[in-house]
């Protein structure tokens with residue numbers, strides 16, 4: 001019996017368009033000024049140091065760090081210090097009303113229903129936990145963060161690595177087969193399935209790569225009793 005649901009964000013609870021056409025361009029536009037102005041803040045200095053380490057260039061100057069970060073944004077690289085900085089930059093966009101977090105109607109309704117049924121809800125995204133809380137805290141449906149028991153990001157490991165899901169199972173404290181993972185990406189579902197987590201693929205767009213997992217077009221089609 002499923003007792004907890006872990007869900008991906010981009011392409012699953014919300015649209016790929018929102019992440020790629022709203023959030024990423026906002027981060028790209030504001031990152032140079034943000035990093036220059038906030039470089040002395042410990043939260044930013046820590047990530048700048050992590051970028052230099054990732055570049056294997058401990059003496060890189062700030063211009064080189066910024067150029068590297070922009071390259072990573074353009075290539076949609078899921079690199080932890082980039083994702084942490086993006087979260088800090090998106091904070092202003094949410095709080096000034098430049099955008100609200102996109103959540104599909106069906107995801108909103110079904111997450112609420114599952115919560116009311118007593119299921120524990122978790123997020124696992126490459127976006128930082130800080131960015132996840134912003135997206136659901138400033139969503140088009142208002143603040144949805146009270147629904148979630150916990151959040152996981154790349155601090156737990158990459159989303160295509162089975163050991164990340166093993167760590168998530170341990171932190172949730174349930175048996176793997178009592179947990180359902182929802183994602184649009186087959187490699188993520190494959191990794192979760194390797195450790196015994198149940199899986200369902202969201203296929204919201206045409207021409208998506210599909211795998212051996214149960215496929216649904218919306219959260220409304222997910223039947224927990226059939227899993």
Ligand SMILES: CSCCC(=O)C(=O)COP(=O)(O)O
Nearest residue numbers: 008009010125126127131132
């Ligand atoms: C949580 S904020 C926006 C999502 C993001 O930055 C991202 O890279 C999407 O990753 P996901 O693992 O949700 O596909």
Ligand SMILES: [Mg+2]
Nearest residue numbers: 008010011184
């Ligand atoms: Mg996704």
